[in-house]
Amino acid sequence: MDLQVILYEPASFETKPQGTSPCHATADCLSNVSRFKINEIGPADASVLPVESTLREGEQFANAFFDTETKVKIAKALDDFGVDYIELTSPAASEQSRKDCETICKLGLKAKILTHVRCHMDDARIAVETGVDGVDVVIGTSSHLREHSHGKDMTYIIKTAIQVIEFVKSKGLEVRFSSEDSFRSDLVDLLSVYSAVDKVGVNRVGIADTVGCASPRQVFDLVRTLRGVVQCDIETHFHEDTGCAIANAFCALEAGATHVDTSVLGIGERNGITPLGGLIARMVVADRDYVLSKYNLRKLKEVESLVADIVSFSSCGGLSMSWWLTNSVQINIPFNNPITGFCAFTHKAGIHAKAILNSASSYEILKPEDYGLSRYVHFASRLTGWNAIKSRVEQLGLSMTDAQVKLCTQKVKAMADVRPLAIDDVDSVIRAFHLDLTAAEENPLLPTEKMIDHEMNGNSARQITA
């Protein structure tokens, strides 16, 4: 396979960028792909993304205890959502882990089932007996891990890797070989081991930013280099320690990676990995039609809520209060989560609200309706503007001129300067103002249109944003 360079042509979902936008400026002149398509990346069968690892990486999350029933529930929800691969905890981790692996393999899901084991024949032998479709093997390659973890040298790593890969393939299963801590490994070591396993027919090689140190341009460069060295698919795995796990995954795909490891809400060791929903948000901007055709996006919030509930409370059933106090943390969908954060589609500043009311794409790159969610224009704050209040006046079925709405807006803003307002509060202000207007028509001492115009002069919505 040739070196692959992927062009990402970001687009608003309604109108493609016109003219010489900065988006176009990032076109890579080596690219022969005019528009990002997940299924145009990599070899023939490479329309696969993500490797959903809630049941492996996610089990390493501090708060996770998944019993068999819970694992089955999560696996089915992921399958409904449309993921291609579901990765499970090593059957060598514990007796129940092995049984759970067998149980999930028997569910008859559409997704392929993988398990993830050390690069060691003992583990591989156990893995191939569970009924999985494939085995992900991993070994630390950085000097940090070679010294402080397994203590093996590169010759041993390559020899063992080949032995394990050939064994798994002899059973007719897919096999992936990944290094661990790839971004603190020696590049020549890495390329040597990847090249060696590629030659014996590994299905995928994996790059893992195990400690979360990688930055987007490093990721792009390493994947691009690797893309020129191996024929097989490239899987990637990014931790979130420095907040770049979604961006790193995206840059990996731009450089020719074919698979990204995710977990629901990103749960995993420490503060986790690339979250499934966040990656979806990023990919929708790149190619909305493709992502919509492939995943059941309206299930996203349901899957996230399911997992959040499981790692919050349901694992505490039957336990003592002391256990709960020691171990339990309420896990919510984070307020700032892409797509499903509670205010991801809430518009507050006056200028934002005005433009959103004219055209949603002016301040939205994602469409809430794609996810079964709603847009909300916040109008109960000091930052509100008269366009938002006008929209609310209309929702209430009242009739006012623009000048009247502007004056009413001033009253709302003055009240919002003093204390937080509820929607009901604002509605009361609007209704009272409207009553006064009606009365004024019969009493010339109350504000007239002309007086309002005077009072409003130069005083229209001044709230600001960016």
Add this chain to the structure above:
Amino acid sequence: MDLQVILYEPASFETKPQGTSPCHATADCLSNVSRFKINEIGPADASVLPVESTLREGEQFANAFFDTETKVKIAKALDDFGVDYIELTSPAASEQSRKDCETICKLGLKAKILTHVRCHMDDARIAVETGVDGVDVVIGTSSHLREHSHGKDMTYIIKTAIQVIEFVKSKGLEVRFSSEDSFRSDLVDLLSVYSAVDKVGVNRVGIADTVGCASPRQVFDLVRTLRGVVQCDIETHFHEDTGCAIANAFCALEAGATHVDTSVLGIGERNGITPLGGLIARMVVADRDYVLSKYNLRKLKEVESLVADIVSFSSCGGLSMSWWLTNSVQINIPFNNPITGFCAFTHKAGIHAKAILNSASSYEILKPEDYGLSRYVHFASRLTGWNAIKSRVEQLGLSMTDAQVKLCTQKVKAMADVRPLAIDDVDSVIRAFHLDLTAAEENPLLPTEKMIDHEMNGNSARQITA
């Protein structure tokens, strides 16, 4: 000023990458900077980062209502943390906003105080009277915003920008000009307006990913292009809609940007912007010594908790339950937050725990002690390994051989297969096992060292990770 290209040489904090690591592979051959330094970016006075916008962008967060006392508290906390700039809501937004701006300017903080207004003389006149050190002006430049927001053309934008900039400068204040929705704007339009305002002496130009559509490589390319066009500083502003706000800020700095807008926990319109703490995490990996010397990192969790509390509950004081039910959402530090997420330094899988116990840097790119936080090795799960249990045995002051610890670990894992375990549960298992061992010395029917060796054969910690 020459075109600046910044090399980022990421490093573990204890040992720099050796040999041909992928980190080195990303070195940009145009660069003349061998190690990333925030104060080597941009013009002479450009050691400034970030522009802390919790009191402007953050006030646009759905849950934010900041009274004067609250604003003062946040401003002082940010000043203690060591931020260089604090940006405030436009004084034109409301009467109280104007008064609060004046109040904060009079606090005598070390940080420079900015306010953020529309690119309009009316707003600029109000802003310069508040006592701020500088004025950030903004106008939408994308076709989306030109059509659906202000309706102005580029000629009008450039003319007004120059008028406003010259006015602010005539008052002896700093001025920044930013486009809005820069990544959906026409590149020639953008460069024209930036070049024009640079010529009249603007202090900074700003790029804003207002809708959160930009990807890291786009950001790098646009900032790099701009770096060759203007002499002045470059400020950047990234929204979090697709989860790339930290990565985008970092790529902007690599390309020569000098300022990054942040807010505490990233609060802002929709799901917010680059979070202060997340950007710090990313920058510490790039240059720990510099970041430690500049910011009071041990205050990070305090600042984040302060803001989380304010946007959760304290804004509800004195309000009715119906208001609370309608408007209030508990805002926590997200479980997956870099640095301060509750498990950001918790290590669970057996292999991770083993290596961490040997050397913290094996699975940590950040040091918890830099932030006044602690590391925790999780040992109460089915994924635990004998190294973690051995460490706990030692903490409990008990004495066991490695073979005994391995057998004890099997008992812990078997129990953890059945239900979630508390630390107390594991300690009980360990103590009971130890009691049995002591008894065994007096009773040869209980397990001996030899029997344990036999039972453990080939059965050491098989848990897995990456």
